[in-house]
Amino acid sequence: MNELLARIKRQINDGDVDGAIIRLREIMAVSPETNAEAYYLLGNAYRKLGDWQGALNNYQEAIALDPESPAAEARDMALDILSFYNKDMFNQ
Template identity: 70%
Template sequence: MNEQLNHIRQLINEGHVDTAISRLNDWLQTASSPTAEAYYLLGNAYRKKGDWQGALNNYQEAIALDPESPAADARKMVMDILNFYNKDMFNQ
């Protein structure tokens, strides 16, 4: 199990994000109990694709399973990025 997640982490780092998302979704469907780490990795994959909502949703799942997950910091970072983009700036 852990070895599989490490392989998926490597796929994300190498830019094979769609493959990683597919494998994580398969893993989460077959896992007897989902882990915060799997949702954190899924959030990272979505973030790397620029899918902010997908990233936030998966980080939130990870935090629900483990409040001490690194997903808490990652979620805060994404929120800071999104809050930085003030829509009013584009209307000037």
């Protein structure tokens, strides 16, 4: 399973995000309650597509399965990005 997830991670990094999402959904259909890393990778894939809600939902699932998951940091960074705005840009 770890090798498969490593290949999917490379697939996301190489830009085949849609293909990675399909593969991750297949994995989760078999064992959704046991694979925090798959949810984390799915969150990364959605983030790459600009689907912030999808990313946050999957990061949260990963955290629920494994509180030590890197999804916790990814979720916090995504929330920081979404909450950021520059007030001065609106005064130009």
